[in-house]
Amino acid sequence: MIEVALASGLPAATAAWDEAHALGRALLETGRYDTIQVRVNNNTRSAVRYRCAARVLNLSVHWRVLGQTADLVELVARGSRPAWLSIQERLGPDPTPREVDLEPRGDIHDLAALAEAEQIWLPQPVQAVIGWGRWPHRAPERGLRFGSCTGQTPPVIRIHPVLDHGTVPGWYVGFVVFHELLHVAIPPTPGAGRRVVHSRTFGRHEATHPEFHRAHAWEIHEMPFLLARIAARVSGGGPGPRRGSA
């Protein structure tokens, strides 16, 4: 059985329905599924998402990659990485270059210089836009993330502003920058339903960085102070302890 659903606002809904149905048929022919539910989306952040339970395949596909039936079957039914790369290429860069105003130069640390220096520890040089993120409006409830990296082209890396402080050593900020750059060098692998961001390959390579152990030890030791600085900043609302004047 093939069920097709279309998100609203697709440029050519009729073609999308036909292509989605053809994709569903190709997937049925693999003999792996009894039911295929294809949803055509218009969201580049979830170009392809799928999960399968009890031979029911639930698949969400961006309308721009719908025509790549062979690649989609290879990816969904066999987890093929070349097929995933080919789909990404077809999808092209994300049309959201609004992050260009990110500031890499902080009061203490210059992220652009650190990113340059960290390149040598990567499996291959990578390009990314890097800058200091914004202070959060609320204190983190669960784990604190010191860096983030988007999957768009070029990738955009943001580093938590709590690290732009005189008590945070440059080698530690460098390691955080390295971790995010490594996400660009070793991108997440597509999996059934959710992507594997910190793969075994990623972990193995990360552990080869000369500051790997020192950075983790520093982080554990300093975490209470970092959290306190964020909490003070969030509750105070002023320039906070970033300037270290209090």
Ligand SMILES: [Zn+2]
């Ligand atoms: Zn990570």
